[in-house]
Amino acid sequence: xxxxxxxxxxxxxxxxxxxxSCAASGRLFSSYIMGWFRQAPGKxxxxxxxxxxNGISTSYSDSVKGRFTISRDNAKNTVYLxxxxxxxxxxxxxxxxxxxxxxxxxxxxxxxxxxxxQGTQVTVSS
Numbered sequence: 102x103x104x105x106x107x108x109x110x111x112x113x114x115x116x117x118x119x120x121x122s123c124a125a126s127g128r129l130f131s132s133y134i135m136g137w138f139r140q141a142p143g144k145x146x147x148x149x150x151x152x153x154x155n156g157i158s159t160s161y162s163d164s165v166k167g168r169f170t171i172s173r174d175n176a177k178n179t180v181y182l183x184x185x186x187x188x189x190x191x192x193x194x195x196x197x198x199x200x201x202x203x204x205x206x207x208x209x210x211x212x213x214x215x216x217x218x219q220g221t222q223v224t225v226s227s
Contacts, residue, residue: 103127103216105197110221113187117225121182123197123218131156131175134200134208137182139193139223146196146211150182154206165191187225194220 109121121137136151150161150171159171170183180197198214208214 103133103199103201105199105216105218107195107197107218107221110195110223112224112226115187115189115225115227117187118183118185119187119223121184121195121197121221121223123180123182125178125180125197125199127178129201130178132201132203134205134214135171135173135180136198136200136208136214137171137180138196138198138211139191140196140220141193144193148209148211149195151208152180154203158207160207160209184223187223189225189227191223192225193223195223196220 104126106124113119134154137149138146139149140146148162149165150169168186173180197218199216200208200214
């Protein structure tokens with residue numbers, strides 16, 4: 102079992118920054134694909150950013166590329182999402198997710214993840 106706990110959400114003005122953290126339980130953290138997703142009211146959960154299975158390669162959605170940065174600290178079992186130049190359209194609940202299957206190199210769909218955090222609200226005001 103893997104438990105994921107997000108933190109760092111909040112209210113910020115457009116153009117501002119936030120850093121989300123996701124602390125994971127378990128000794129195999131470094132072998133998981135870790136990703137961030139978000140879900141706005143009335144919309145489907147969408148991919149934001151993720152590490153590949155090697156823990157080095159990263160993927161980003163086009164909407165956040167160049168503004169958001171995913172990073173991880175394996176010693177702390179934590180993955181981060183640095184969000185800069187925030188826009189009102191970034192407003193959503195942000196979820197951390199883990200794919201522990203080791204069946205794929207990259208995971209961009211919510212269906213490919215088997216563990217989820219509870220989510221943290223990010224609100225960007227205009």
